[in-house]
Amino acid sequence: MSGSIFVAVPPDELYVLVSDVTRMGQWSPICRACWWDDGAGPTVGAWFTGRNEIPGRTWETRSQVVAADPGRAFAWEVNDGWVFWGYEFEAQQGGTRLTENWEFLPKGLAGFREVFGAAADAEIEKRRAAAETGIPATLAAIKKTAESG
Numbered sequence: 001m002s003g004s005i006f007v008a009v010p011p012d013e014l015y016v017l018v019s020d021v022t023r024m025g026q027w028s029p030i031c032r033a034c035w036w037d038d039g040a041g042p043t044v045g046a047w048f049t050g051r052n053e054i055p056g057r058t059w060e061t062r063s064q065v066v067a068a069d070p071g072r073a074f075a076w077e078v079n080d081g082w083v084f085w086g087y088e089f090e091a092q093q094g095g096t097r098l099t100e101n102w103e104f105l106p107k108g109l110a111g112f113r114e115v116f117g118a119a120a121d122a123e124i125e126k127r128r129a130a131a132e133t134g135i136p137a138t139l140a141a142i143k144k145t146a147e148s149g
Contacts, residue, residue: 001128003135004099009146011071011089011096017146018087018098019074021048027141029134030054037062044068048076054130075101082108083127100139102131 007014017023019042021034033051040046046065051058067075067086075086083104090097104112104124113120 001103001131001135002099002101003139004097005136005139005143006092006095007098007143007146008095011091014096014098014142014146015071015074015089018089018142019068019070021050021076023145024050026145027138029137030130042068042074050078077105079108079111081105082111098139098142100135102135104128 009017021036021042023034024031025033030052031050032053034048037047037049040048042065044065044067046068047062048065049060049062051060061078062080063076063078063085064080065074065076066084067073071089071091073086073088075084077084084101086101088099088101090099104127109124112124116123
């Protein structure tokens with residue numbers, strides 16, 4: 001699943017903003033905070049922790065950066081390969097086409113089936129629906145922040 005938005009900021013500048021995961025809590029409707037583990041930063045192999053909240057539930061996840069190509073791509077996998085989240089930056093006249101991607105990975109689908117049993121498909125659907133509404137909301141918030149300077 002993915003969504004895109006035009007941002008009137010050059011790709012390299014937008015990359016610096018988006019790859020600062022400590023700002024994700026400002027933009028995401030579910031993620032409330034992220035922090036780098038052990039002083040890491042936006043490099044492949046670095047780990048960070050995120051705190052998520054929905055009504056009635058708060059949880060933390062650990063994620064590892066799997067792509068860190070300034071001005072082109074920034075991505076991570078949640079829970080050691082359960083879910084992929086990423087951003088692609090495509091230069092366009094006057095700015096950048098920013099695309100956010102989300103995908104449940106095979107390990108995550110199997111993990112959900114193990115954890116939730118018969119309720120796994122419903123739980124997977126909840127996550128998919130949250131991504132479907134969260135991606136455009138997050139992209140709009142990133143755009144507003146980036147374009148406001």
